[in-house]
Amino acid sequence: MAAKKYNAAVLGCAHIAVRSLIPEFFNSPRFNLAAIASRDPGKARAAAERYAGVSWGTYEQIIHDSGIDLVYIPLPNSMHYEWTMNALEAGKHVLCEKSLVTEYAQAEGITAFARAQRLLVAENFQFRFHSQHRWTLDALAARKIGEVRMFRSSFGIPPLPADNIRYSKELGGGALLDNGAYPLKALQVILPGYNFTMKAATLRYGDSGVDISGGMYLDCPEGIAAELAFGMDNFYQCNYEIWGSIGKITANRAFTAPPGFRPRIIFETADGVENMEMPADNHFANMLIHIAGCLDTGDFEGEYAQNLRQAAYINRALELASATVERR
Ligand SMILES: NC(=O)c1ccc[n+]([C@@H]2O[C@H](COP(=O)([O-])OP(=O)(O)OC[C@H]3O[C@@H](n4cnc5c(N)ncnc54)[C@H](OP(=O)(O)O)[C@@H]3O)[C@@H](O)[C@H]2O)c1
Known part of the structure; x- marks a missing residue:
């Protein structure tokens, strides 16, 4: 049926x-x-x-x-x-x-x-539903890079036309909510088993009154550090990197790989570098299948928990960044 x-x-x-x-x-x-x-x-x-x-x-x-x-x-x-x-x-x-x-x-x-x-x-x-991340998650589970020491991720774009909604304070613009949200989400998707706490955040404000670029620093009880960077007046970057005790994984088109595009994952160890072209995938279509699956089962708790956790991190970044601005 x-x-x-x-x-x-x-x-x-x-x-x-x-x-x-x-x-x-x-x-x-x-x-x-x-x-x-x-x-x-x-x-x-x-x-x-x-x-x-x-x-x-x-x-x-x-x-x-x-x-x-x-x-x-x-x-x-x-x-x-x-x-x-x-x-x-x-x-x-x-x-x-x-x-x-x-x-x-x-x-x-x-x-x-x-x-x-x-x-x-x-x-x-x-982007949660792009198959390229499955390779990374499987490699981490197989300890291909040993123990995880560091997570870095950046999402930044060049400036947009001045009338774009992202430059309007009234419309909820700003780089944190627009771009910074991605590396934060990526940390939770790629290292889901860790409880990261945000320790520092910086936001740089532009003439429009919204934040134009910034960064966040988090760590967890296991001692893994996470550095996240974002902006909308930046050279384009859309990546994450997981650095381990014996290797490193880098995804260079982590959040915006369009349907038909084959993103690359670079896997480095002392034995050499593998620069792999991953299969193309349609994360939009996959996401709609996931959403329909939630509706089929009536199990919404996973999405609620993700929504709350992401909102808590964004809130914490705003608090930490405003304290930084006051100290300047
Ligand atoms: N997931 C992703 O990959 C992705 C990518 C880009 C953007 N986004 C998100 O999607 C949302 C929209 O982004 P966008 O770049 O597509 O924006 P956009 O083109 O500016 O569209 C926003 C739409 O909102 C409606 N709107 C209602 N009141 C408005 C107001 N006062 N000012 C402006 N628009 C108003 C308009 O539709 P009508 O005139 O038809 O009512 C407008 O077309 C944002 O939350 C953004 O963060 C997500």
Whole structure:
């Protein structure tokens, strides 16, 4: 018997939605792309008309449509909490773009409500579902680099046009929530068995009032150090490196390997260097299969825990960085 398909609606014709998630929902074996919403009815209609059978409307109309199971929210960060809660109150499961919240208390509120209503809230870090990381996780489990000593990860991009949402304080912009969230998430995905505590964070602010670049330092009781760096006025970097007692693993396109692209993993030991081209994969499609699997089982605790942990780290980075700024 074919697996059940869930009806999904998209809230806002964001770049990420138009470029990636709308086509992936449309082509997914586990979702029907049912509706697209926009502040501008013309935009919603134009986006919907590119896909057979997709309806369109306002955000309010779409979340109250009784045929919709899950709402995908690719709005600016400052709107994630409000529209996640609106969708939950309307009885919908939610896939929300990163960063899910701008304050830890919002993550607690979302989780308590979602849990009480038995609804899923997942934060969209699709890189979690790229098969290149399976190679790294298997290599770590097989102790191919011995004991882990250090985790380093960077995600930085060159400047964007000045009117981009990432430069707006009001819209929840800033490099920490946009780019820094990835190395933080990667630490949890690649070294999931460790309890890292954040010890230091630095944010550099630009004229727009949002943080433009920064770094974080964490460690854990086993003595592993983690250095994370990010920015949106930077030479492009999208990597992680795990340095062990007898080797090192580096992934150079860790977060944004598009469907069809073959990322490389470099594995170094005293015996030599292997520069491996990994298979291409579609992390968007894999993520939708994972989300549908959560809906099939009704087990949402794993996603809730990840949402809370990520929000707690972001909160801690903001606290530590503001203390640094005050000391300058
Ligand atoms: N997972 C990923 O790989 C990935 C990649 C890029 C971005 N993102 C995340 O996705 C979200 C959107 O990013 P984006 O770059 O795609 O943004 P974007 O193109 O600027 O889209 C944001 C959308 O939000 C809606 N919106 C509602 N109120 C708005 C307001 N006051 N100002 C601006 N837009 C408003 C607009 O849709 P309508 O006009 O149609 O209503 C707009 O198209 C962010 O949270 C970002 O962090 C994730």
